[in-house]
Amino acid sequence: MMAANSVALGLFCMSFSWLLVRPEDLWRQQQAKVENSRSCPWRCMSFVQMWPGTFCIALGRRFECVLPKDANTWTIHGLWPSNIMGCCPYRYLFPSDLVDLTSELNEHWPSFINLSNFQFWEKEWQKHGSCAGCVEALSSPDKYFRAALFLRTKYNIDSAFQRAAITPSCIQSYQLSTFVTVLRPVLGDQYELQCVTDVQGRQILVQIKVSLHSNFSSSCIEDSDYNISPYKPCRSERTVFYFPTSQKFPRNPCP
Template sequence: MKSQSPFALTLLLLPPFLATLSVAQDFDFFYFVLQWPGSYCDTEKSCCYPSTGKPAADFGIHGLWPNYNDGSYPSNCDPDSPYDQSKIEDLVRAMQENWPTLACPSSDGTHFWTHEWEKHGTCSESILDQHAYFQSALNLKKQVNLLQALTDAGVKPDGGFYSLNEIKDAINEGTGFTPGIECNVDGSNNSQLYQIYFCVDTSGSQLIECPIYPRGRCGPRIEFPAF
Protein backbone atom coordinates (compact mmCIF):
# COMPACT_ATOMS: atom_id res chain seq x y z
CA MET A 1 0.00 0.00 0.00
CA LYS A 2 1.33 3.42 -0.97
CA SER A 3 2.19 5.56 2.06
CA GLN A 4 0.58 8.99 2.48
CA SER A 5 2.37 12.20 3.38
CA PRO A 6 1.85 13.70 6.86
CA PHE A 7 0.07 16.65 5.21
CA ALA A 8 -2.36 14.36 3.41
CA LEU A 9 -3.05 12.44 6.62
CA THR A 10 -3.70 15.72 8.45
CA LEU A 11 -6.27 16.74 5.82
CA LEU A 12 -7.97 13.36 6.14
CA LEU A 13 -8.28 13.83 9.88
CA LEU A 14 -9.74 17.35 9.59
CA PRO A 15 -13.50 17.85 9.62
CA PRO A 16 -14.68 18.19 5.99
CA PHE A 17 -15.55 21.90 6.28
CA LEU A 18 -12.06 22.73 7.60
CA ALA A 19 -10.34 20.80 4.84
CA THR A 20 -12.47 22.63 2.27
CA LEU A 21 -11.73 26.00 3.85
CA SER A 22 -7.97 25.46 3.79
CA VAL A 23 -8.13 24.78 0.04
CA ALA A 24 -10.55 27.64 -0.67
CA GLN A 25 -8.22 30.21 0.85
CA ASP A 26 -5.41 29.35 -1.56
CA PHE A 27 -5.20 31.85 -4.47
CA ASP A 28 -2.65 33.24 -6.90
CA PHE A 29 -3.12 37.01 -6.99
CA PHE A 30 -5.59 39.82 -6.33
CA TYR A 31 -7.46 41.95 -8.81
CA PHE A 32 -7.56 45.51 -7.48
CA VAL A 33 -10.49 47.15 -9.24
CA LEU A 34 -11.15 50.88 -9.54
CA GLN A 35 -14.36 52.32 -10.97
CA TRP A 36 -15.07 55.65 -12.66
CA PRO A 37 -18.24 57.11 -11.09
CA GLY A 38 -19.16 59.11 -14.19
CA SER A 39 -19.50 55.90 -16.21
CA TYR A 40 -21.40 54.09 -13.45
CA CYS A 41 -23.96 56.90 -13.37
CA ASP A 42 -24.13 57.64 -17.12
CA THR A 43 -26.23 54.63 -18.04
CA GLU A 44 -29.93 53.95 -18.48
CA LYS A 45 -29.98 52.55 -14.95
CA SER A 46 -28.31 55.70 -13.55
CA CYS A 47 -27.10 55.83 -9.92
CA CYS A 48 -27.77 57.17 -6.43
CA TYR A 49 -25.22 59.21 -4.50
CA PRO A 50 -24.28 57.89 -1.06
CA SER A 51 -26.16 59.24 1.96
CA THR A 52 -22.87 60.92 2.90
CA GLY A 53 -22.99 63.07 -0.26
CA LYS A 54 -21.75 63.09 -3.86
CA PRO A 55 -18.31 61.44 -4.10
CA ALA A 56 -15.31 63.31 -5.46
CA ALA A 57 -14.68 63.21 -9.21
CA ASP A 58 -12.11 60.45 -8.81
CA PHE A 59 -11.89 56.71 -9.31
CA GLY A 60 -13.46 54.81 -6.43
CA ILE A 61 -12.49 51.38 -5.17
CA HIS A 62 -14.74 48.55 -6.29
CA GLY A 63 -12.84 45.75 -4.62
CA LEU A 64 -9.77 43.66 -3.89
CA TRP A 65 -10.54 40.21 -5.25
CA PRO A 66 -8.53 36.98 -4.82
CA ASN A 67 -8.14 35.16 -8.15
CA TYR A 68 -6.56 32.13 -9.73
CA ASN A 69 -4.21 32.21 -12.70
CA ASP A 70 -6.78 30.36 -14.85
CA GLY A 71 -9.29 33.21 -14.47
CA SER A 72 -11.51 31.56 -11.87
CA TYR A 73 -11.81 32.81 -8.30
CA PRO A 74 -12.83 31.67 -4.82
CA SER A 75 -15.79 33.31 -3.09
CA ASN A 76 -17.66 33.32 0.22
CA CYS A 77 -14.91 31.30 1.85
CA ASP A 78 -15.81 31.73 5.52
CA PRO A 79 -19.44 32.18 6.59
CA ASP A 80 -18.19 32.37 10.19
CA SER A 81 -16.33 35.63 9.51
CA PRO A 82 -19.03 38.27 8.94
CA TYR A 83 -18.29 41.93 8.24
CA ASP A 84 -17.75 43.74 11.56
CA GLN A 85 -17.50 47.52 11.29
CA SER A 86 -16.16 47.79 14.83
CA LYS A 87 -12.92 46.29 13.48
CA ILE A 88 -12.44 49.10 10.96
CA GLU A 89 -13.88 52.17 12.70
CA ASP A 90 -10.63 54.08 12.09
CA LEU A 91 -10.99 53.45 8.32
CA VAL A 92 -14.65 54.31 7.79
CA ARG A 93 -14.15 57.96 6.86
CA ALA A 94 -11.44 57.08 4.34
CA MET A 95 -13.66 54.35 2.92
CA GLN A 96 -16.58 56.76 2.52
CA GLU A 97 -14.26 59.00 0.48
CA ASN A 98 -12.40 56.33 -1.51
CA TRP A 99 -14.77 53.33 -1.57
CA PRO A 100 -18.23 54.89 -2.01
CA THR A 101 -21.36 53.12 -3.16
CA LEU A 102 -23.38 54.46 -6.08
CA ALA A 103 -26.06 51.78 -6.00
CA CYS A 104 -29.70 52.67 -5.39
CA PRO A 105 -31.23 53.29 -2.96
CA SER A 106 -28.73 55.64 -1.30
CA SER A 107 -26.80 54.18 1.62
CA ASP A 108 -23.75 54.85 3.74
CA GLY A 109 -21.66 52.08 2.14
CA THR A 110 -22.07 49.44 4.84
CA HIS A 111 -23.99 47.02 2.59
CA PHE A 112 -21.36 47.39 -0.18
CA TRP A 113 -18.42 46.81 2.17
CA THR A 114 -20.20 43.85 3.77
CA HIS A 115 -20.59 42.23 0.35
CA GLU A 116 -16.94 42.85 -0.58
CA TRP A 117 -15.60 41.40 2.67
CA GLU A 118 -17.87 38.37 2.83
CA LYS A 119 -17.61 37.41 -0.86
CA HIS A 120 -13.96 38.30 -1.50
CA GLY A 121 -12.15 39.31 1.67
CA THR A 122 -12.87 36.09 3.53
CA CYS A 123 -10.95 34.23 0.83
CA SER A 124 -7.75 36.04 1.80
CA GLU A 125 -8.14 36.22 5.58
CA SER A 126 -5.34 33.71 6.16
CA ILE A 127 -3.13 36.59 4.92
CA LEU A 128 -5.20 39.72 5.55
CA ASP A 129 -7.59 40.08 8.46
CA GLN A 130 -10.59 42.37 8.03
CA HIS A 131 -8.76 45.57 8.98
CA ALA A 132 -5.72 44.70 6.86
CA TYR A 133 -7.93 43.85 3.88
CA PHE A 134 -9.62 47.24 3.75
CA GLN A 135 -6.42 49.09 4.64
CA SER A 136 -4.58 47.35 1.80
CA ALA A 137 -7.16 48.49 -0.74
CA LEU A 138 -6.93 52.08 0.52
CA ASN A 139 -3.14 51.95 0.33
CA LEU A 140 -3.24 50.60 -3.23
CA LYS A 141 -5.51 53.41 -4.38
CA LYS A 142 -2.96 55.96 -3.14
CA GLN A 143 -0.12 54.01 -4.71
CA VAL A 144 -1.78 53.80 -8.12
CA ASN A 145 -3.00 57.46 -8.24
CA LEU A 146 -4.93 56.51 -11.36
CA LEU A 147 -6.66 59.77 -12.28
CA GLN A 148 -3.35 61.62 -12.09
CA ALA A 149 -1.70 59.05 -14.37
CA LEU A 150 -4.41 59.54 -16.97
CA THR A 151 -4.64 63.32 -16.85
CA ASP A 152 -0.85 63.67 -17.00
CA ALA A 153 -1.04 61.90 -20.36
CA GLY A 154 -3.87 64.11 -21.60
CA VAL A 155 -6.64 61.53 -21.01
CA LYS A 156 -9.20 63.63 -19.17
CA PRO A 157 -12.75 63.05 -17.85
CA ASP A 158 -14.34 65.75 -19.99
CA GLY A 159 -16.46 63.68 -22.36
CA GLY A 160 -13.62 63.15 -24.83
CA PHE A 161 -13.00 59.92 -26.74
CA TYR A 162 -9.82 57.85 -26.68
CA SER A 163 -8.56 54.56 -28.06
CA LEU A 164 -7.97 51.56 -25.83
CA ASN A 165 -4.24 51.78 -26.49
CA GLU A 166 -4.14 55.47 -25.53
CA ILE A 167 -5.72 54.65 -22.18
CA LYS A 168 -3.54 51.61 -21.51
CA ASP A 169 -0.36 53.44 -22.47
CA ALA A 170 -1.22 56.39 -20.21
CA ILE A 171 -1.80 54.11 -17.23
CA ASN A 172 1.30 52.04 -17.94
CA GLU A 173 3.40 55.18 -18.15
CA GLY A 174 2.02 56.52 -14.88
CA THR A 175 2.02 53.32 -12.82
CA GLY A 176 4.57 51.05 -14.48
CA PHE A 177 2.01 48.28 -15.02
CA THR A 178 -0.37 47.26 -17.79
CA PRO A 179 -4.00 47.46 -16.65
CA GLY A 180 -7.10 45.56 -17.66
CA ILE A 181 -9.80 47.88 -19.01
CA GLU A 182 -13.54 47.26 -18.74
CA CYS A 183 -16.11 49.40 -20.51
CA ASN A 184 -19.85 49.89 -20.18
CA VAL A 185 -22.24 51.86 -22.41
CA ASP A 186 -24.23 55.05 -21.95
CA GLY A 187 -27.81 55.66 -23.09
CA SER A 188 -26.57 56.36 -26.63
CA ASN A 189 -24.60 53.09 -26.71
CA ASN A 190 -21.22 54.84 -26.50
CA SER A 191 -18.46 52.72 -24.99
CA GLN A 192 -17.28 54.29 -21.71
CA LEU A 193 -14.20 53.88 -19.51
CA TYR A 194 -15.78 52.05 -16.58
CA GLN A 195 -13.40 49.87 -14.54
CA ILE A 196 -9.63 49.52 -14.36
CA TYR A 197 -8.07 46.25 -13.14
CA PHE A 198 -4.60 46.02 -11.61
CA CYS A 199 -3.00 42.82 -10.37
CA VAL A 200 -1.49 42.59 -6.90
CA ASP A 201 0.60 39.91 -5.21
CA THR A 202 -0.88 37.72 -2.48
CA SER A 203 0.40 40.04 0.26
CA GLY A 204 -2.04 42.66 -1.03
CA SER A 205 0.70 45.28 -1.23
CA GLN A 206 2.72 45.02 -4.46
CA LEU A 207 1.47 45.57 -8.00
CA ILE A 208 2.44 42.83 -10.46
CA GLU A 209 1.89 42.20 -14.16
CA CYS A 210 -1.41 40.41 -14.63
CA PRO A 211 -1.28 36.67 -15.41
CA ILE A 212 -4.73 37.02 -17.02
CA TYR A 213 -6.96 39.97 -17.89
CA PRO A 214 -10.74 40.27 -17.65
CA ARG A 215 -12.81 40.61 -20.81
CA GLY A 216 -13.25 44.33 -21.29
CA ARG A 217 -16.00 44.65 -23.96
CA CYS A 218 -14.66 48.03 -25.15
CA GLY A 219 -15.50 49.60 -28.49
CA PRO A 220 -12.93 51.27 -30.77
CA ARG A 221 -13.69 54.72 -29.31
CA ILE A 222 -13.95 54.99 -25.54
CA GLU A 223 -15.57 57.97 -23.85
CA PHE A 224 -14.23 59.31 -20.54
CA PRO A 225 -17.36 61.07 -19.24
CA ALA A 226 -17.39 63.87 -16.71
CA PHE A 227 -18.74 63.33 -13.21
Protein backbone atom coordinates in the same frame (compact mmCIF):
# COMPACT_ATOMS: atom_id res chain seq x y z
CA MET B 1 -38.14 7.90 34.12
CA MET B 2 -36.47 11.06 35.42
CA ALA B 3 -33.03 9.55 34.85
CA ALA B 4 -33.98 8.62 31.31
CA ASN B 5 -35.27 12.12 30.67
CA SER B 6 -32.03 13.62 32.02
CA VAL B 7 -29.95 11.47 29.69
CA ALA B 8 -32.16 12.36 26.75
CA LEU B 9 -31.92 16.07 27.55
CA GLY B 10 -28.16 15.82 27.86
CA LEU B 11 -27.87 14.17 24.47
CA PHE B 12 -30.20 16.77 22.99
CA CYS B 13 -28.08 19.64 24.33
CA MET B 14 -24.87 18.02 23.16
CA SER B 15 -26.24 17.55 19.67
CA PHE B 16 -26.97 21.27 19.42
CA SER B 17 -23.94 22.56 21.29
CA TRP B 18 -22.36 23.66 18.02
CA LEU B 19 -25.04 26.32 17.77
CA LEU B 20 -23.54 28.01 20.82
CA VAL B 21 -20.18 28.56 19.13
CA ARG B 22 -19.69 32.23 18.45
CA PRO B 23 -19.08 33.37 14.85
CA GLU B 24 -15.77 34.88 15.99
CA ASP B 25 -14.62 31.48 17.27
CA LEU B 26 -15.62 29.75 14.04
CA TRP B 27 -13.62 32.35 12.14
CA ARG B 28 -10.56 31.77 14.32
CA GLN B 29 -10.82 28.02 13.77
CA GLN B 30 -11.07 28.51 10.03
CA GLN B 31 -8.22 31.03 10.06
CA ALA B 32 -6.00 28.61 11.98
CA LYS B 33 -6.60 25.95 9.35
CA VAL B 34 -5.68 28.39 6.61
CA GLU B 35 -2.54 29.56 8.39
CA ASN B 36 -1.46 25.99 9.11
CA SER B 37 -1.76 25.12 5.44
CA ARG B 38 0.82 27.85 4.65
CA SER B 39 -0.63 28.32 1.20
CA CYS B 40 -3.39 30.25 -0.53
CA PRO B 41 -6.04 28.78 -2.81
CA TRP B 42 -5.36 31.75 -5.09
CA ARG B 43 -2.24 33.22 -6.66
CA CYS B 44 -3.34 36.61 -7.98
CA MET B 45 -5.85 39.19 -6.87
CA SER B 46 -7.55 42.06 -8.64
CA PHE B 47 -7.57 45.56 -7.25
CA VAL B 48 -10.53 47.24 -8.90
CA GLN B 49 -11.19 50.97 -9.20
CA MET B 50 -14.35 52.52 -10.61
CA TRP B 51 -15.17 55.83 -12.26
CA PRO B 52 -18.36 57.36 -10.71
CA GLY B 53 -19.24 59.28 -13.88
CA THR B 54 -19.99 56.05 -15.75
CA PHE B 55 -21.17 53.67 -13.04
CA CYS B 56 -24.84 54.66 -13.11
CA ILE B 57 -25.15 54.35 -16.90
CA ALA B 58 -25.17 50.55 -16.79
CA LEU B 59 -26.98 50.23 -13.47
CA GLY B 60 -30.27 48.33 -13.48
CA ARG B 61 -33.44 50.31 -12.84
CA ARG B 62 -34.18 48.39 -9.66
CA PHE B 63 -31.33 50.31 -8.03
CA GLU B 64 -31.40 53.95 -7.09
CA CYS B 65 -28.21 55.66 -8.20
CA VAL B 66 -26.95 58.57 -6.12
CA LEU B 67 -23.57 60.22 -6.60
CA PRO B 68 -22.17 62.28 -3.70
CA LYS B 69 -21.21 65.85 -4.52
CA ASP B 70 -17.53 65.06 -4.11
CA ALA B 71 -17.64 61.95 -6.35
CA ASN B 72 -15.12 63.22 -8.88
CA THR B 73 -12.21 60.84 -8.34
CA TRP B 74 -11.65 57.15 -9.02
CA THR B 75 -13.05 55.08 -6.15
CA ILE B 76 -12.44 51.56 -4.89
CA HIS B 77 -14.75 48.81 -6.08
CA GLY B 78 -12.94 45.96 -4.39
CA LEU B 79 -9.90 43.81 -3.70
CA TRP B 80 -10.68 40.36 -5.06
CA PRO B 81 -8.63 37.17 -4.68
CA SER B 82 -8.88 35.42 -8.02
CA ASN B 83 -11.21 32.54 -8.85
CA ILE B 84 -12.67 32.23 -5.36
CA MET B 85 -15.47 33.84 -3.33
CA GLY B 86 -17.31 33.55 -0.02
CA CYS B 87 -14.72 31.51 1.86
CA CYS B 88 -15.93 32.04 5.42
CA PRO B 89 -19.59 33.00 5.93
CA TYR B 90 -19.09 32.93 9.72
CA ARG B 91 -16.77 35.93 9.76
CA TYR B 92 -19.01 38.96 9.88
CA LEU B 93 -17.91 42.55 9.56
CA PHE B 94 -18.72 44.91 12.41
CA PRO B 95 -18.48 48.73 12.46
CA SER B 96 -15.95 48.41 15.28
CA ASP B 97 -13.62 46.57 12.86
CA LEU B 98 -13.23 49.74 10.81
CA VAL B 99 -13.39 52.43 13.46
CA ASP B 100 -9.99 53.88 12.46
CA LEU B 101 -10.69 53.73 8.73
CA THR B 102 -14.29 54.85 8.37
CA SER B 103 -13.54 58.40 7.29
CA GLU B 104 -11.12 57.33 4.55
CA LEU B 105 -13.40 54.54 3.40
CA ASN B 106 -16.36 56.90 3.15
CA GLU B 107 -14.29 59.08 0.84
CA HIS B 108 -12.53 56.46 -1.28
CA TRP B 109 -14.84 53.41 -1.12
CA PRO B 110 -18.39 54.81 -1.24
CA SER B 111 -21.60 53.13 -2.33
CA PHE B 112 -23.47 54.74 -5.23
CA ILE B 113 -26.72 52.80 -4.85
CA ASN B 114 -29.46 52.44 -2.23
CA LEU B 115 -27.05 50.62 0.05
CA SER B 116 -25.14 52.26 2.87
CA ASN B 117 -21.37 52.47 2.65
CA PHE B 118 -21.00 49.98 5.47
CA GLN B 119 -23.39 47.52 3.80
CA PHE B 120 -21.26 47.76 0.65
CA TRP B 121 -18.07 47.09 2.61
CA GLU B 122 -19.79 44.22 4.41
CA LYS B 123 -20.70 42.54 1.13
CA GLU B 124 -17.20 43.00 -0.23
CA TRP B 125 -15.68 41.55 2.94
CA GLN B 126 -17.89 38.47 3.05
CA LYS B 127 -17.59 37.83 -0.68
CA HIS B 128 -13.89 38.60 -1.20
CA GLY B 129 -12.14 39.66 2.00
CA SER B 130 -12.96 36.38 3.72
CA CYS B 131 -10.83 34.63 1.08
CA ALA B 132 -7.78 36.84 1.61
CA GLY B 133 -6.82 35.77 5.14
CA CYS B 134 -4.16 33.31 3.98
CA VAL B 135 -1.99 36.39 3.42
CA GLU B 136 -0.83 37.93 6.69
CA ALA B 137 -1.17 41.47 5.34
CA LEU B 138 -4.88 40.79 4.65
CA SER B 139 -5.72 38.56 7.61
CA SER B 140 -8.23 40.82 9.37
CA PRO B 141 -10.86 43.37 8.32
CA ASP B 142 -8.61 46.23 9.41
CA LYS B 143 -5.69 44.88 7.38
CA TYR B 144 -7.84 44.07 4.34
CA PHE B 145 -9.49 47.48 4.08
CA ARG B 146 -6.31 49.31 5.03
CA ALA B 147 -4.53 47.48 2.21
CA ALA B 148 -7.17 48.58 -0.29
CA LEU B 149 -6.69 52.21 0.74
CA PHE B 150 -2.92 51.80 0.39
CA LEU B 151 -3.33 50.29 -3.08
CA ARG B 152 -5.47 53.20 -4.21
CA THR B 153 -2.54 55.48 -3.40
CA LYS B 154 0.04 53.14 -4.92
CA TYR B 155 -1.92 52.64 -8.17
CA ASN B 156 -3.25 56.17 -8.48
CA ILE B 157 -5.29 56.54 -11.67
CA ASP B 158 -6.31 60.15 -10.99
CA SER B 159 -2.69 61.30 -10.84
CA ALA B 160 -1.73 59.35 -13.97
CA PHE B 161 -4.56 60.92 -15.97
CA GLN B 162 -3.84 64.40 -14.65
CA ARG B 163 -0.19 64.17 -15.68
CA ALA B 164 -1.26 63.11 -19.18
CA ALA B 165 -3.96 65.81 -19.41
CA ILE B 166 -6.70 63.19 -19.80
CA THR B 167 -9.84 64.87 -18.53
CA PRO B 168 -13.52 63.86 -18.44
CA SER B 169 -15.48 65.15 -21.43
CA CYS B 170 -18.79 64.60 -23.19
CA ILE B 171 -17.21 65.53 -26.53
CA GLN B 172 -13.65 64.29 -26.68
CA SER B 173 -12.89 60.58 -26.87
CA TYR B 174 -9.55 58.78 -26.76
CA GLN B 175 -7.87 55.89 -28.47
CA LEU B 176 -7.59 52.90 -26.15
CA SER B 177 -3.84 52.92 -26.79
CA THR B 178 -3.64 56.37 -25.18
CA PHE B 179 -4.94 55.01 -21.88
CA VAL B 180 -2.65 51.98 -22.13
CA THR B 181 0.45 54.13 -22.68
CA VAL B 182 -0.41 56.38 -19.75
CA LEU B 183 -1.32 53.62 -17.30
CA ARG B 184 1.35 50.99 -17.98
CA PRO B 185 4.11 52.78 -15.99
CA VAL B 186 1.73 53.04 -13.03
CA LEU B 187 -0.22 49.77 -13.15
CA GLY B 188 2.26 47.36 -14.72
CA ASP B 189 1.54 45.01 -17.63
CA GLN B 190 -1.42 43.05 -16.29
CA TYR B 191 -4.48 45.27 -16.07
CA GLU B 192 -7.77 45.61 -17.86
CA LEU B 193 -9.76 48.67 -18.87
CA GLN B 194 -13.47 47.91 -18.79
CA CYS B 195 -16.22 49.79 -20.59
CA VAL B 196 -19.98 50.08 -20.95
CA THR B 197 -21.98 51.18 -23.98
CA ASP B 198 -24.70 53.81 -23.64
CA VAL B 199 -27.92 54.15 -25.64
CA GLN B 200 -26.09 56.20 -28.26
CA GLY B 201 -23.56 53.43 -28.79
CA ARG B 202 -20.66 55.27 -27.20
CA GLN B 203 -17.99 53.15 -25.50
CA ILE B 204 -17.33 54.62 -22.05
CA LEU B 205 -14.59 53.81 -19.54
CA VAL B 206 -16.08 52.62 -16.24
CA GLN B 207 -13.60 50.41 -14.39
CA ILE B 208 -9.94 49.39 -14.24
CA LYS B 209 -8.74 46.07 -12.81
CA VAL B 210 -5.10 45.62 -11.83
CA SER B 211 -3.75 42.10 -11.36
CA LEU B 212 -1.54 41.90 -8.27
CA HIS B 213 0.62 39.37 -6.47
CA SER B 214 -0.09 38.68 -2.81
CA ASN B 215 2.73 41.09 -1.88
CA PHE B 216 0.82 43.86 -3.74
CA SER B 217 3.28 44.07 -6.63
CA SER B 218 1.76 44.35 -10.09
CA SER B 219 1.75 42.18 -13.22
CA CYS B 220 0.52 38.90 -11.74
CA ILE B 221 -0.55 36.61 -14.58
CA GLU B 222 -3.90 34.96 -13.94
CA ASP B 223 -4.27 31.20 -14.33
CA SER B 224 -7.57 31.70 -16.15
CA ASP B 225 -9.75 34.42 -17.62
CA TYR B 226 -12.38 34.00 -14.89
CA ASN B 227 -14.22 37.31 -14.62
CA ILE B 228 -16.79 38.26 -12.00
CA SER B 229 -17.18 41.80 -13.26
CA PRO B 230 -20.39 42.82 -15.08
CA TYR B 231 -18.31 44.99 -17.42
CA LYS B 232 -16.46 43.99 -20.57
CA PRO B 233 -12.94 44.85 -21.75
CA CYS B 234 -12.81 48.05 -23.79
CA ARG B 235 -12.44 47.37 -27.51
CA SER B 236 -9.48 48.84 -29.35
CA GLU B 237 -11.32 49.30 -32.65
CA ARG B 238 -13.53 51.98 -31.10
CA THR B 239 -12.62 55.19 -29.31
CA VAL B 240 -13.25 55.43 -25.58
CA PHE B 241 -15.13 58.21 -23.82
CA TYR B 242 -14.32 59.32 -20.29
CA PHE B 243 -17.51 61.03 -19.11
CA PRO B 244 -17.69 63.65 -16.35
CA THR B 245 -19.78 62.96 -13.25
CA SER B 246 -23.26 64.42 -12.97
CA GLN B 247 -25.07 64.38 -9.64
CA LYS B 248 -28.22 65.71 -11.32
CA PHE B 249 -28.30 63.18 -14.18
CA PRO B 250 -26.10 60.28 -13.06
CA ARG B 251 -27.59 57.81 -15.56
CA ASN B 252 -27.16 60.13 -18.53
CA PRO B 253 -24.38 62.66 -17.86
CA CYS B 254 -23.79 63.35 -21.57
CA PRO B 255 -27.13 63.35 -23.45
